Amino acid sequence: MLKYFRSSGRYFLKTFLYVIWAWIPAAVLPAFIGNPLGPLTFLFKYYELCSSPDFAGTPESVGKPYLTLIKGVFGNITWWTLPLFFLVILFFVSFHVGLIETHLKSGRFGYRKPFKRINDSITAVFPVVVFLFVCLTVFIFLDSGLILLLHTIISGTNNLPNAGDIAVVSILQVALYVFFVWIFAAATLFIPCSLILGYPTRGSAGYAVTLFRDIRKGYFTAAFLPLLFAFLPLSILTIYNVPDFVMIIVNTVFYALAGHYYNCLAFTAFYEHTGLERRDNLRGFHNN
Secondary structure, three states, rough: OOOHHHHHHHHHHHHHHHHHHHHHHHHHHHHHOOOOHHHHHHHHHHHHHHOOOOOOOOOOHHHHHHHHHHHHOOOOOOHHHHHHHHHHHHHHHHHHHHHHHHHHHHHHOOOOOHHHHHHHHHHHHHHHHHHHHHHHHHHOOOHHHHHHHHHHHHHOOOOOOOOOHHHHHHHHHHHHHHHHHHHHHHHHHHHHHHHHHOOOOHHHHHHHHHHHHHHHHHHHHHHHHHHHHHHHHHHHHHHHOOOOOHHHHHHHHHHHHOOOOHHHHHHHHHHHHOOOOOOOOOOHHHHH
């Protein structure tokens, strides 16, 4: 069950100081938007959010409480942050993926040719980023809409949430979040399938789905455990309502660590399951 968590953890630590810096720029922007466990930590401030004037609305006018929920659950999302987030993630994830893929295939990271690393991997990263952004957008609007609908049905418009409301919304949040992580985990396997095997988009997607089906228990466990570990500290920070700059720093650290970890997980699990030879142990880091 923990096989992929251990193997990815070893490679994560082994390469940490060499490639983590490639993820830091991509971690800063989402850190300003919100924390990655926002749909779960939001539950600790659900009652407070429903009592704010911004949540007031009528059955005929739900736009204001709906937008308030989106901001409360997912952070400070505006019309320009998602496109900018998309471009930043695409560029730096491609660079990070290129470093890892080169290291596993040759024992070198290939620092001297950064644009070659990006160019070689961007075609594999682009479909995944597009797919996950579409899923995230649907998740944002669907989740916020369901919360508002359940609150209106159970507690009533402009009323504070009762125990039943909080319980049902909590179950909804956990279920949707786990489902999204499941989709995210499966999508990450597309990158090594496309980049290493050289399959076209449809072939890589099919192989990634087959691969995920074969290793889904261990792989999903490895994908979910870091989020589980982060839940307690992020929840404490949310409950105590720490200053924004503290949350931005914490979020940046988490996004950088998570980004590096999930790329390590995808590639190490791919190599381990397919049996392809890894060459990262055959050459010293001083040769990079």
